[in-house]
Amino acid sequence: MADARPFHWEFTPPPVPREIFRVEGGRPLHGRVAVSGSKNAALKLLAAATLTGERCRLTNVPEIEDVRVMAETLRDLGVVVDHPAANVYEIASGDVDWLFVPLEAAAKMRASFILLGPLLARFGRVIISNPGGDRIGRRPVDLHVDAMRALGASIDYRNGYYFATAPGRLRGGEVRFPFVSVMGTENAMLAATLAEGHTVIRPAAQEPEVDDLIGFLQAMGAAVKRTQPDTIEVEGRKRLRGADHRVVPDRIETGTFVIAAAVTGGRITLKGAPCDHLGAFLETMGLIGVGVTCGSDTIEVDGSALHDGGFRACDIETAPYPGLATDLQPPTAVLLSQANGVSRIHETIFEDRLEWLSEVRRMGASVEVLDPHHATITGPSTLVGTEVEIGDLRAGASLILAALAAQGTTTIHGAHHVHRGYENIERKFLDLGASISRTAEGQ
Ligand code: EPZ
Secondary structure, three states: OOOOOOOOOOOOOOOOEEEEEEEEEEOOOEEEEEEEEHHHHHHHHHHHHHOOOOOOOEEEOOOHHHHHHHHHHHHHHOOOOEEEEEEEEEEEOOOOOOOOHHHHHHOOOOHHHHHHHHHHHOOOOOEEEOOOOOOOOOOOOOHHHHHHHHHHOOEEEEOOOEEEEEOOOEEEEEOOOOOHHHHHHHHHHHOHHHHOOEEEEEEEEEOOOHHHHHHHHOOOOOOEEEEEOEEEEEEEEOOOOOOOEEEEEEEEEEEEEEHHHHHOOOEEEEEEEHHOOOOOHHHHHHHHOOOEEOOEEEEEEEHHOOOOOOEEOOEEOOOOOOOOOOHHHHHHHHHHHEEEEEEEEEOOOOOOOOOOOHHHHHHOOOOEEEOEEEEEEEEEOEOOOOEEEOOOHHHHHHHHHHHHHOEEEEEEOEEEHHHOOOOOHHHHHHOOOOOEEEEEOOO
């Protein structure tokens, strides 16, 4: 499978209207907030709907920018995408006439690459741009390409685009990953549902969003199941049918609000937030001293330990599910800045998901980034409002948390990053008693 290692295609997406958040910190959060559907499930479910020409209906879809980008990308392909009500999408991929996923979509959102598997499996050919997305590391897609080749596809790479074809039909086979890849697993699984024969994928990602996708595929008539914790097996089908599906709650948004209550010393109730997808995270919260009580689909958070200096330093290490989610590492880092003692962070998944800590340091946190994978945080530090800049989605949400905990006013530039992945985030914080506003840059 020798092919020149794809150079990392840099595309400057069209300018997004720049917005800022203004946050008045120091106010404990109180009240109830509902958790939205998962971004990282919804984007793949939308792509999976292209595996059939029949209508699919998705509910509890978060109203976020990345979903709008995915819907537009599908429409550009000729897919009928209706948005009949808030949080509801209906998709019908009859005659998809133009199998070209353009640079603009890919540059805005890495997840556009999840279209490779379903479009290749259903239509036998696709041209798709090398993706962009968050600035948290090189994030190549070589594992996705290798997986398609293992299923019989031929893929060339030229000038920033992958040209993929599946002569006849994809054929089932053994997809072996050198390490866990969430979207690599999902792309391989989507492609295998229409391939000829049996496919075994391992190590398969175990994230809850992957299982949500499996549930949808099974409702579509796909013969796919998790036969071992880290193994997914698929018996290809000639065609799939339309199905309805409700998107699983967003565990990353849930964890973000747990920490919002903790760093402001507040007490909140999260609705529609099952604890069972947050095992490692809630264990970490317990070690730090955040009070968390799980109901059937609620989480009660008590952050009052903040006021008597009761948060304890804690070493954290990210890992593929069921380990501590890398997407919850930035919010947890903000909490650790308020804990007593020295905490060590080991970010094992991405190579520069610690860079953003320099912004928290500017607010007064005592942070030392040792290398692209390791940092230490010494607390408790008094955070003071200032001007900060968001670089990526999860860092953006975490800077809001730091601003909520800080004394005074924080101006956060790059608010559009946050709206890629958090539905109505300022409204939700306002409902919990925060002082936060969003305005266009320069106003
Ligand atoms: C998914 O990204 C999520 N995104 C990420 O959430 C999440 O952080 C990540 O999984 C890990 O949990 C979506 O689901 C849309 P990976 P993904 O493939 O699938 C390397 C957010 O903010 N790798 O599991 O792209 C990669 O560089 C985002 O919602 C290759 O080397 O992540 C990373 O080091 C951020 N080659 C590691 O594998 C490949 O072909 C794990 O990445 C693919 C990945």
